[in-house]
Amino acid sequence: MRAYELIKETFLRRTFIWIAHLSWLALYGLFWWLFLPDAEQFGGFLFLFSGFFLPLALSAGIFGDDIASGRICILVTKPFWSGQLYIYRFLGLSLQGALHIALTGVLAFALQAFMRKGSVEGLGMWLVASWLLFNTCAALSTSLSVVVGRSFNSLLLLVVIVTGWFVTNLLMGFLNAETMTGALTNFIRYACPPFELLRKFAGGEYEKFSLTVGRFSVTKSLACVVHCLMLTTAYGIAGIVILCRREFSRVRD
Amino acid sequence: MENDDRRMTKKTKLCAAIATAALALEGWALLVVSVSPARWRPTMIARDEPAARAIYETMIEKLQKAERLSYMSSCSGPDARASFHNVRLEKPDRLYLDAVNGMSSKTTTAIGDGNNIWIYFSGDRPFVRTIDDDESHERTISEVYVRQATTGERNSAAADMDLLGRAWYGLILDPEIFHGRTDPLEPYIDGIRYRGRNKVGSEMCDVIEITYMNAHRARHFWISTQDHLPRRIKEIIRLAENHVTVEEWMKPDTDPEIPPRTFTWSPPEGWRQWTPPSPERFLLPAGSQAPDFELRSAGSGTISLSAYRGKVVWLHVWQAGSLHGREQMRHLQSLHDKHRDKGLAILGFNCVDDRRIAQTFLRDNAVTFPTVLDATEAAQRVVSVGLASRTLSEPLTCIINRDGKVVDAWYGSEKSKRRGAAAFKDAGLQVETE
Secondary structure: OHHHHHHHHHHOOOHHHHHHHHHHHHHHHHHHHHHOOOHHHHHHHHHHHHHHHHHHHHOOOOOHHHHHHOOHHHHHOOOOOHHHHHHHHHHHHHHHHHHHHHHHHHHHHHHHHHHOOOOOOOHHHHHHHHHHHHHHHHHHHHHHHHHOOOOHHHHHHHHHHHHHHHHHHHHHHHOOOHHHHHHHHHHHHHHOOOHHHHHHHHHOEOOOOOOOOEOOOHHHHHHHHHHHHHHHHHHHHHHHHHHHHOOOOOOOO | OHHHHHHHHHHHHHHHHHHHHHHHHHHHHHHHHOOOOOOOOHHHOOOOOHHHHHHHHHHHHHHHHOOEEEEEEEEEOOOOOEEEEEEEEEOOOEEEEEEEEOOOOOEEEEEEOOOEEEEEEOOOOOOOOOOOOHHHHHHOOOOEEEEEEOOOOOOOHHHHHHHHHOOOOOOOOOHHHHHOOOOOOHHHEEEEEEEEEEEEOOEEEEEEEEEEOOOOEEEEEEEEOOOOOEEEEEEEEEEOOEEEEEEEEEEEEOOOOOOHHHHOOOOOOOOEEOOOOOHHHHOOOOOOEOOOOEEEEOOOOEEEHHHHOOOEEEEEEOOOOOOOHHHHHHHHHHHHHHHHHHOEEEEEEEOOEOHHHHHHHHHHOOOOOOEEEOOOHHHHHHHHHHOOOOOOOOOEEEEEOOOOEEEEEEEOOOOHHHHHHHHHHHOOOOOOOO
16 A cells, blocks of 8 residues: 555656646657658667656656655655665656656557558557656656755756766767777776666667668577666665765755 | 564574575576677577568568669678669670779779670779789879670679779678579578567668578578668678678669660770789798797697608698688698508698687588687788788788798689699608599
């Protein structure tokens, strides 16, 4: 019952959440309808919006709002472990993401069946990849919300990731020392949200100058999923540890 | 109190077990996802899949059955440079090819009119490092053409043009497959496998991967599902570093309107015929001291040339991707088996290949004579500076006498038996090279 209440609370936390869901779904429908894309184009679009932007929108201030209003003190003094509060809120987010992505899939399949144009071949993999990325970004943003005030966690994450992407690309262009770029690439690839890995997991590796070609094997796909779930867990554990150790004030910001 | 402690210990143990399992699982996942395609592995060798081979053969058949073919192609590498080619072909043996680097206006053109292949340059002829020096280039810089009779065993026009036109990137797929030529790499195919579907521009393509010579080379073909012609071809050559080239086909047409004058050309008045000189003229001349070296061997330890003083040395600079390399290696191995006790030392030298590929090559060809396997700059300098070779991609033979002096040096493997026998005679060694 407690779990149900906490998950439901995440769904109904803000009116903005429903607006985000509905406008996002309308956007996908419009994109499909106007551009008649194939699964890869639509998948890429979905991956970016549902996998990255949606968790940022849904998790804005997920703890920061309660911390700012002082409500967090009531929540953490209830007779349960503070970590549970984190877990159920995260589960609430993850469920929202799953529901949203499933609805997107239904929408795409329905439009394709109705219009008989475009292609949905391989779309399933993009939906799974989007949900996995959603979870990783949601966990990172939720953990950030424990330490960053109000709703600035999402904004901060957005700025950091976008700036990081630009700076890294710029550095890669200038740095010739292979060991340095190698270490940086490995850090970005395996310790940060796995954009590149999941994109290849869903769409395969067909870049112009890459050394391999084709879709991931079953083993590699499985390893990719395991790595994403582990990364999500690691981000989540970091958030739980911080939440359990922090002392909160009843005074409003 | 004791119960609480016991429960705590149990909980801690459970947490530790879960954490260990999770770490092990993540370790496995990282191991699998981080496998680098940059390093050669035996699993890279493709196994033949009939469906993938059928796609490849349909493409070749489509090229060979067409009466006319035209396309434009851009060939590029990861360094962001691109060469552009314009290809027009007509049965039975007429061809038009031109190549231009980037935004340059200077083209190199090859025209096959059925009797001759004419190659000419707009503007000044480019400097070709392997065959030119300043003086010879200056003498033949403008108003020259190359003429080759179409009869006999001639090189592919595309290969000649790449050399003479100094294209940054040449064509990967020989366009003369259209005229019935066999792709020179075809006998060395390991297998062809299917790699899914992918779009190039708006064209949906089947993607196949072909590996050659134990995956020393790989080609990825994007073949249109509509017209069965390639849209993108990627070639990976696995040397000490990987070399990637991509050729993209634009506007391929199997029934284009090609004016007959496209395939005719005659030299304007005042132009001179130019025969490209042999790159061998730059090699160390007979009587020069061969460069000494001490470099890493194929097995353990090092090899130094001075250790062979007192023997006649057949120094063979090779690479695993050389098309005639296998026959040459068999020939050298038989010389080694027959004459190693008669004062002859066969010494292999590889300074370009990935070490594991080169070792696989030596094992597959049962090579037992000593071989340098070292892709360091020092090893490459032995060839480029010590032996004065202007190319590392051609097999090079150098016969060195008992005093460590060069007797003869040449490129290629087809003339080795005849020329080798003469060089042995000059070095005072009485052995048969047949």
